[in-house]
Amino acid sequence: MFERYNMTDNKLFVLYMIYRFHLPLEREELIQTALKEGWMNYFDLQQSLVELSEQGLIGTENLIQLTDQGMEVLNYFYTRVLFSKREMVGRYVETNRAKLVTQSQASAELTEGPLGVRVKLTMRDGEVTLLQLTMEELTMDKARRMAERWKSAPLEVYHEMIQMLAGE
Numbered sequence: 001m002f003e004r005y006n007m008t009d010n011k012l013f014v015l016y017m018i019y020r021f022h023l024p025l026e027r028e029e030l031i032q033t034a035l036k037e038g039w040m041n042y043f044d045l046q047q048s049l050v051e052l053s054e055q056g057l058i059g060t061e062n063l064i065q066l067t068d069q070g071m072e073v074l075n076y077f078y079t080r081v082l083f084s085k086r087e088m089v090g091r092y093v094e095t096n097r098a099k100l101v102t103q104s105q106a107s108a109e110l111t112e113g114p115l116g117v118r119v120k121l122t123m124r125d126g127e128v129t130l131l132q133l134t135m136e137e138l139t140m141d142k143a144r145r146m147a148e149r150w151k152s153a154p155l156e157v158y159h160e161m162i163q164m165l166a167g168e
Contacts, residue, residue, distance in 0.1 A: 007047070009081075010040060014048045015057060015066065015074045016081045020089045024063035026107055037092055039085070063107065106154030108147035110140075117143040121150045123158050131158060 017034065018025065027049065034040050040048075052058045057070035066074070109120040115136040123131040137143040150157055 007044075007051070010044050011048045011052055011057075012074065012077050012081050013040065013085055014045065014052060015070055016078075016086060017089055018058060018064060018066050019071070019074055020086075020093055022093075024065040027060065027064055030064055033092070037088065039088065106151060106158075108150045110143050110147055116140075119143045119146050121147070123154060131161070 017030065017039070021030075030049075031042070031045060034045055035042060049058070049060070049064070052070065053060045056067055057073055059065050059067050105124050107122045107124075109118075109122075111118045111120070113136045116138040117136070117140050119135045119137055121131070121133045121135075122129060135146075137146070
């Protein structure tokens with residue numbers, strides 16, 4: 001299932017994945033996709049992400065995306081990413097484009113807050129933030145359920161909120 005490559009090839013492949021998705025991605029989303037599709041094993045992927053971030057090739061503030069330096073490196077070493085791996089990622093992106101766009105528009109962050117767990121739900125359209133809602137929840141379980149619901153059907157939840165607030 002997973003093929004082992006040297007660390008340089010792994011990092012180039014991660015740069016290619018991020019580039020090919022054409023969207024900023026949540027770290028967990030990238031990891032889950034790569035594991036589910038059998039592109040890399042968990043430990044190599046995590047190590048690659050850490051090193052790429054430390055080297056300034058990817059930005060990992062809230063969402064993972066290529067930096068200008070990361071794009072330069074990928075452009076220079078593009079041919080070192082195996083054609084078969086580029087094809088796998090390309091097929092996945094084409095097949096799942098609508099899902100990827102929807103997922104990239106919505107994010108959920110859980111952090112410790114003064115009253116328990118803080119849930120921050122965000123809906124974006126490109127660079128524009130359409131909605132940002134921050135709530136304090138008392139239990140991690142409830143906070144996780146809220147984040148999962150938000151991430152599983154963000155447009156539906158967003159439209160329900162808008163209709164409810166507008167009294168429609």
